[in-house]
Amino acid sequence: MGVDSYIKLQRDLQDKVFKAQVNFKKSPRSRITVSHIETRLELLEKYWSKFEENHQNIIVESENESDTSSYFKEDIYGIVEDKYIEYKIDLKQALSEMKLVDQSGLSNVMGNGKSGSSAVKLPKIEVKLQEWPELLELRMADPGYGIPSKIDLLLGADVYGQILAEGIIRNPPGTITAQNTIK
Secondary structure (H helix, E strand, C coil), rough: CCHHHHHHHHHHHHHHHHHHHHHHHCCCCCCCHHHHHHHHHHCCCCCCCCHHHHHHHHHHHHHHHHHHHHHCCCHHHHHHHHHHHHHHHHHHHHHHHHHHHHHHCHHHHHHCCCCCCCHHHCCCCCCHHHHHHHHHHCCCCCCCCCCCCCCCCCCCCHHHHHHHHHEEECCCCCCCCEEEEEC
16 A cells, blocks of 8 residues: 555544544533443544554655655644544543442433432431521521431532522631522
8 A cells, every 4th residue: 555545544534533523522411421432432542543553654655755745744643643632531531520420329310411310328417507507597498408308409500600699698718608599
């Protein structure tokens, strides 16, 4: 196989790596699972292995062409290597987050975007109201906040800002802060 054929293969692999990252970023959350990410990592490694093999063949077969070849002038190897690293980091971060979610038992709530019963075991510690006297005069969203019970609703950061209202009570560092919310 000639240098031109190897370069054509490199450009094809470059397109595959770039498109794979774009497609991963566009994937719906419900599709992203540990096995999905692991499969994408395996495929990325196959692409990279083939890319490096082709690169070595280009070097061996090109000899003096390295000065004139667009492959070397455009630094295709460097560009694809950077994209490979970037995409691999994306996948490893996503995999780490998925495993963290699975370990915490929140996979039914967060991992697939669907609500469901959570396997999270929260400590059953009752909080004594006299521990926080500054809260005694406030009307609480959950009047029984100090008594362990079922979680009614988890709010994400995407809606948190929308429920805030005027009024915050700050106490010394290491103590409680109270934020007024919509009623």
